[in-house]
Amino acid sequence: MTDRLPIRRALLSVSDKSGLVEFAQALAAHGTELLSTGGTAKALREAGLAVKDVSEHTGFPEMMDGRVKTLHPKVHGGLLALRNDAGHQASATEHAIPPIDMVVINLYPFEATVAKGAARDEVIENIDIGGPSMVRSAAKNHEFVACVTDAADYAALTAELADGGLSLATRRKLAAKAFQATAAYDAAIASWFSFADSQEMYPAIFPVVMRRVDTLRYGENPHQQAALYGAQARPGGIASAELVQGKALSYNNIADADGAFNLISEFRDKEPTVAIIKHANPCGVASAPTLIEAYEAAKATDPVSAFGGIIALNRELDGPTAEAITELFTEVIIAPAADEAARAAVARKKNLRLLIAPLLDPARIGFQLKSVSGGFLLQTRDNRLVDELKIVTKRAPTPQELNDMLFAWIVAKHVKSNAIVYAKGSATAGIGAGQMSRVDSARIAAWKAKEAAETAGWPTPRTIGSAVASDAFFPFADGLLAAADAGATAVIQPGGSMRDAEVIAAADERGLAMAFTGLRHFNH
Structure with a gap:
């Protein structure tokens, strides 16, 4: 197995030409023959480099508006031939297929084309075929071929070339990055076809690729390892x-x-x-x-x-x-x-x-992905607040109560279930989160409000005269009565319990105003 690989022939074909000329100059300085196509060849020639067109190398012209140019045995044979296999080498000699030691490829800008809102025909034309094919051929044969897909690697590769060629360890790393690049590229295309073109919310295979943003010091606890990944093509x-x-x-x-x-x-x-x-x-x-x-x-x-x-x-x-x-x-x-x-x-x-971090539209379409043993749960985001605000008690809320009800309802959506939120004057007065019993959440929130009042030196807690929000319906009247005991005068909840009538009657008896939203906000 070869360790150091000298680069005698390289094929360069890139959409992003950042750093291209400098890297090609470094290759040429080591005696590398440069093969190229289209705009890449033009950029290299303008920099004074000698370049051989792929069409000249293959003896076959580019055709069909450039759709067919590198899909040729003289390209893929030169990439895929095993250098230590006598049969492969005999075939290469018989058909005059010289080896290609390196490909430098980055793909048509499919995601950028979609992101700018291009028409469907333009999006389709930016699905690269020849590029991924060469990347896969070169990466598969990484024992004998270097596959470069990231311009950020040019500087390190230039330095290593000066040591006599690229090591096997480097070629393996390049191959891993190459297959990551093609996986991400294919996922972006599949995602566009599924969600944008076909409007299919839950395809049979969900194409999701994440790019590492950072490696973290540890996870939830010091003995756990962790990293942060960003969703592909979803900035923000x-x-x-x-x-x-x-x-x-x-x-x-x-x-x-x-x-x-x-x-x-x-x-x-x-x-x-x-x-x-x-x-x-x-x-x-x-x-x-x-x-x-x-x-x-x-x-x-x-x-x-x-x-x-x-x-x-x-x-x-x-x-x-x-x-x-x-x-x-x-x-x-x-x-x-x-x-x-x-x-x-x-x-x-x-x-x-x-x-x-610029704020996002809370009504944006998106997904939430949660890991479970052996798989993932996928759901759309909870990006709605109220289906229909229906006043169900004898007394309607005052304008101030209504404002506080809606404020508390927004906050409750982001509190772990079971969630109870008291609010007064566009500020939370007490929050009860994540309890197994809803009545306990109501009591904890009231207790926290009382403690806050004592700390601040207020004569009464802010739950007095507040509105209270419950992320899901009150299954019994006890949770609502606990809120009333804390001083709440208005209630907002989804409704939908078998005992709604009992809960409404309890609210009427205590003189509360209550609204049903028709929408719950479990947050686990």
Whole structure:
């Protein structure tokens, strides 16, 4: 088996010509014969390099508007022939097929063509056939051929060529990257045909390819390994956020930051809003005329839990708000932008991470993928809020109660089930998350509100006169009565329980206003 491979003949055909000329010059300096096609050959000749057209090499002209040019035995035979197989070498000699030691290929820009909204015919024309075929041939025969698919590798390969050729270890790494590239390319094409062209939501094979964004220090716990991957061709969100400053994000930071980002995106077009997340649950959310007011109101919901949390904002982070946030130990701040004063304030806390992530439309079409033993669960995002708001009690909510009901309902959508959220004056008053019993969530949220009031020195907790949201229906009246005991005067819930009549009667008896949404928001 060959270790060092000198490159005597290379075929170059790239769409992205970044770094191409310099790499080709390095190959030529080592005596490599350059084969090429079309625009790549033109770029190399303009740089003063000697290039042989593939049509001259094969003795067969390009045809059908360039669709057929490298699909030829003199190309694929030169790539696939085993150099240590006498039969292969005899065939190559008989048919005058010289070996090709390297291909430098990147593929037609299919994803970019789709992303720019091109017409269907243009999208189809950007499905590369010859490129992936050569990549697969070269990568399969990596014992004798180097397959280069990433311009980022040019510099390292140039250095290694100076040592007498490319090592087998390098060729194996290049082959792995090559098959990853063709897998991603085919997945993008399959995805487009399934979802955009055929409108098939759940194809028999779900084509999903992720690109590694970062290798993390560890997973949920130090003994677990982890990495962050970004969804192919779906920019935006935490996976592509800019880390302005602070130490590297951990697995848990990213998971919590994603929850914070998804929640604050619900308020993208609303007044200044701040959300504080701890262990993937909101512990305080508020809207106000200014960010700093929203931050103080959100923190007041549960100042104990806010310690060490993730803080997300729906406006550009300003200096005064940044100064206030940095007074509390915080893991991550997420904002769509940050002014210079804010960046300077955050910079004084060297470990505090500042993430810049433009907010997304919460109604965007998308999927959620969750691993289970031996497979995955796939679902569309929970991107709806209310089917129909139906007042079911004798008393209708006041305008303020209605505002608080809807605010609490948005937040409840992002709280782990069973979820109960009290809100008053566009701020959360108490949050109960992830309990096995809904009535326990109602009681915990009320208890947290009482504790917050004692900490702040308020005469009464903010649950007095609040609205309460339940992510799913009350199966019994006990959860609703617990909320009423905490001082709630209005309730919003999906409805749909066998005991809805009993729950409505209990609300009427306590003088509550209650609305059904017809839509639940389990969040597991």
